[in-house]
Amino acid sequence: MIARLSFKCITFNRDAKFLAITSTRYHSSINNALNSITTKSVSSREKSIHKFFENRKHLHQGCDSKTNALSARRGCWFSTVNALSNNVQPIRILYASQTGTAKLFAYQLSDQLSEIYQDREISIEGWHETESPDQLLQPGKALHVFLTSVAGVGEPPDNGKAFYDWIMNKDKGVGKSSGNADPNLNGLEYAVFGLGNSAGHAKYFNVIGKSLDARLEELGASRVVEIGLGDDGDCIEDDFDIWMDGFMSKLKDSETVQDLVADGEDVAGAELSSFEHIEEEHELEGAEESTESEVMKGKPRISCPDIAMSGNETRLISEKFPTLKLLPRESDVVRKHLFHLQGTADQFYDEKAGKLDVIGNKLLGIEAGESGIHEMKVVLRDHNHTEQLLEYETGDHLVVYPQNSQCIVDAYCNIVDVDRHAIIASDDLTDSYPFPKGLTVCETLSHCIDLGAPPSPSFTRMILGTKDFDYKKDIAYTKRTVLDLLLQHNRRISLEDLLFQCTPMRPRYYSIASSNIRHPSEIRLVYRKVKYVTSLGVLREGTCTSYLSHKGFVGSGSFAHIPAYVNSNPSFRMPKDNNVPLLFIAGGCGVAPIRALLEERIELAKAGHKLGPGTLFLGFRNKDDEVYRHMIEYGLHLGALSHVDVTYSSGCGDEKNKMVTDVVKDNGDRIWDHFESGGVTYLCGGARSFGAAIESSFFDIIQEHGKMDFEGAERYLRNMVKNGKLMDDLAD
Numbered sequence: 001m002i003a004r005l006s007f008k009c010i011t012f013n014r015d016a017k018f019l020a021i022t023s024t025r026y027h028s029s030i031n032n033a034l035n036s037i038t039t040k041s042v043s044s045r046e047k048s049i050h051k052f053f054e055n056r057k058h059l060h061q062g063c064d065s066k067t068n069a070l071s072a073r074r075g076c077w078f079s080t081v082n083a084l085s086n087n088v089q090p091i092r093i094l095y096a097s098q099t100g101t102a103k104l105f106a107y108q109l110s111d112q113l114s115e116i117y118q119d120r121e122i123s124i125e126g127w128h129e130t131e132s133p134d135q136l137l138q139p140g141k142a143l144h145v146f147l148t149s150v151a152g153v154g155e156p157p158d159n160g161k162a163f164y165d166w167i168m169n170k171d172k173g174v175g176k177s178s179g180n181a182d183p184n185l186n187g188l189e190y191a192v193f194g195l196g197n198s199a200g201h202a203k204y205f206n207v208i209g210k211s212l213d214a215r216l217e218e219l220g221a222s223r224v225v226e227i228g229l230g231d232d233g234d235c236i237e238d239d240f241d242i243w244m245d246g247f248m249s250k251l252k253d254s255e256t257v258q259d260l261v262a263d264g265e266d267v268a269g270a271e272l273s274s275f276e277h278i279e280e281e282h283e284l285e286g287a288e289e290s291t292e293s294e295v296m297k298g299k300p301r302i303s304c305p306d307i308a309m310s311g312n313e314t315r316l317i318s319e320k321f322p323t324l325k326l327l328p329r330e331s332d333v334v335r336k337h338l339f340h341l342q343g344t345a346d347q348f349y350d351e352k353a354g355k356l357d358v359i360g361n362k363l364l365g366i367e368a369g370e371s372g373i374h375e376m377k378v379v380l381r382d383h384n385h386t387e388q389l390l391e392y393e394t395g396d397h398l399v400v401y402p403q404n405s406q407c408i409v410d411a412y413c414n415i416v417d418v419d420r421h422a423i424i425a426s427d428d429l430t431d432s433y434p435f436p437k438g439l440t441v442c443e444t445l446s447h448c449i450d451l452g453a454p455p456s457p458s459f460t461r462m463i464l465g466t467k468d469f470d471y472k473k474d475i476a477y478t479k480r481t482v483l484d485l486l487l488q489h490n491r492r493i494s495l496e497d498l499l500f501q502c503t504p505m506r507p508r509y510y511s512i513a514s515s516n517i518r519h520p521s522e523i524r525l526v527y528r529k530v531k532y533v534t535s536l537g538v539l540r541e542g543t544c545t546s547y548l549s550h551k552g553f554v555g556s557g558s559f560a561h562i563p564a565y566v567n568s569n570p571s572f573r574m575p576k577d578n579n580v581p582l583l584f585i586a587g588g589c590g591v592a593p594i595r596a597l598l599e600e601r602i603e604l605a606k607a608g609h610k611l612g613p614g615t616l617f618l619g620f621r622n623k624d625d626e627v628y629r630h631m632i633e634y635g636l637h638l639g640a641l642s643h644v645d646v647t648y649s650s651g652c653g654d655e656k657n658k659m660v661t662d663v664v665k666d667n668g669d670r671i672w673d674h675f676e677s678g679g680v681t682y683l684c685g686g687a688r689s690f691g692a693a694i695e696s697s698f699f700d701i702i703q704e705h706g707k708m709d710f711e712g713a714e715r716y717l718r719n720m721v722k723n724g725k726l727m728d729d730l731a732d
Contacts, residue, residue: 082222085189087251090121090142096160100506102147102195105240108456112244128159133166140187146212149195154204168215186220192227193243199233199688225250233688235476241457307422315417318496329421334442337563346436349401350565354389357559358551364627373589373627376525376548378562394515394596395572398523399507401563402544404451412445415486416495434504452543453503455482463491479534508544509567511729513592515600526592572727574600579612581679585694587619587660590685593729595628597682601640614641619660622651664697672705683728691730
């Protein structure tokens with residue numbers, strides 16, 4: 001299964017002139033600030049600030065050699081932060097996103113900026129949206145804010161690769177005016193926020209953002225705020241919120257700081273005063289929680305006959321967002337898909353999406369229970385089996401558009417005081433409205449919003465009416481939703497506040513578990529239904545896996561459907577030479593792409609092709625969780641596999657329980673010989689634990705058997721990826 005798919009700090013205004021202050025004085029001001037935090041009763045937000053400063057000396061760990069060299073040349077552990085040249089220049093938010101989180105953050109930042117700086121030009125653009133990479137930068141014309149995630153083994157996102165390779169001078173032929181020379185970025189002011197995962201890929205944590213940040217400075221650009229390092233292994237939403245607040249404070253306070261420096265004021269003292277001001281602000285936030293009547297008092301309402309559910313036919317509207325025009329219901333029917341919008345300005349699905357018939361959906365393990373692995377079959381032809389809707393290759397992904405569970409949608413409909421079948425009018429809506437127009441309230445909540453996602457920190461503050469909470473502890477770690485907070489605190493909310501601030505529903509990526517050679521008109525999906533109890537005792541279900549599990553098949557001419565499209569994955573393919581040795585390593589639902597590759601090997605063997613060695617290391621939770629044993633045994637019989645080791649992490653007795661990582665370590669010599677023979681390795685499963693553990697084992701094997709140090713092992717592994725010898729399909 002493929003990923004589904006991303007500081008409120010005091011700005012200590014390290015301006016260019018401030019850097020003339022001695023290092024000792026700077027460190028003294030920081031230490032005084034830290035001491036003031038640790039010796040007083042502080043809020044969770046201030047603890048985050050404390051953590052930020054404690055971690056600053058590690059900002060550049062994990063960068064490439066060029067970045068580390070640049071840090072060494074500075075002769076200090078902090079990076080140079082300069083004053084803004086002016087406070088009226090346009091702000092360009094530039095994102096590179098693999099799964100959509102960086103893009104989502106770009107829009108959140110745009111909303112915050114637009115609310116405060118209404119007369120300032122704010123724009124959002126992907127790194128890929130220019131004809132050539134060099135056209136993305138406009139030195140001297142705008143403040144550039146870069147948001148970028150990390151993909152694969154320390155690689156830039158697919159839609160940011162061209163620009164990243166150009167700016168790092170890795171692809172000298174890219175860009176109309178680049179030639180072989182580095183660009184001169186004098187006059188370009190910038191800020192960077194990186195998105196990474198310290199748990200899944202610790203060695204490459206935020207390496208793209210860090211390297212970009214250092215490279216821009218090296219080319220003459222001026223950093224205006226410290227780089228932000230978002231960690232999806234912890235709570236990336238809180239990381240971004242803290243950084244965003246620091247960025248906003250920089251914009252707000254830059255003129256004041258320049259005046260202080262010009263007048264010869266003590267900047268270090270000014271910084272401490274800023275911190276004390278924040279402390280005072282937090283002391284004011286500890287007021288008792290308001291009742292609903294107190295919170296609702298004075299909230300704006302408008303007359304809305306036949307639509308409002310209140311007794312006086314008025315409904316709440318937002319004080320922040322544009323008021324939506326609602327039309328009376330035309331029907332109580334809720335559309336099961338949004339294909340009627342295809343080809344219109346409000347198109348919701350990708351243009352390649354099709355309405356696929358579900359022709360099978362079952363639990364694979366007899367005693368696996370509700371957490372067992374399921375297999376779904378969908379057909380790629382129309383009802384009459386005359387037209388091929390989609391085509392795929394072995395190794396591709398199926399991208400599914402899920403819907404929220406009906407009971408959750410009903411609960412949200414009861415929170416907003418409007419008719420659930422009222423229509424959100426298509427006219428008079430601003431471009432900022434994030435969803436298709438002309439849908440009913442219920443349809444919008446069903447298809448367009450991820451109702452199971454936690455609210456952003458800013459949305460949480462609006463709901464609770466306070467800043468005095470720990471977002472990680474109180475919201476993110478406990479998996480709280482908007483509905484949880486509204487019900488717990490007896491709040492009502494306007495439709496506008498809900499729609500403009502909730503997380504949009506994003507399509508989910510699933511590895512296709514079948515071979516197009518064996519099933520050219522069908523696709524197998526493998527998924528495990530996500531179901532768990534939070535630390536607060538609330539039952540949760542995964543949005544998409546729950547949606548898939550409710551798609552029935554009764555064997556008649558009537559079918560359930562899923563909206564989906566095929567996403568090509570050319571970096572995950574079988575080698576053209578069938579004699580190349582293959583090593584398959586997978587755990588849990590990572591069996592999906594391995595099943596596809598094995599099915600293709602079986603078809604090749606049945607057709608008489610000579611195949612090279614095929615080794616499979618496969619892990620499951622327990623014996624009841626195991627799937628596709630018969631296919632594996634058939635593959636061994638035909639020669640599609642030459643060696644198989646299936647392990648179980650539990651249920652076999654402590655001495656016999658084994659992880660896939662144990663098998664990898666025990667077979668270090670075999671794996672090293674496989675690497676050296678030019679064989680291809682496929683790694684599939686979860687990124688945070690499984691993928692990171694196997695990757696770590698690979699490093700150990702390469703260092704031990706190849707007699708290399710860590711840097712040498714890293715180069716070896718990178719070359720394997722570059723040369724197509726190591727392919728992964730990892731996600732969480």
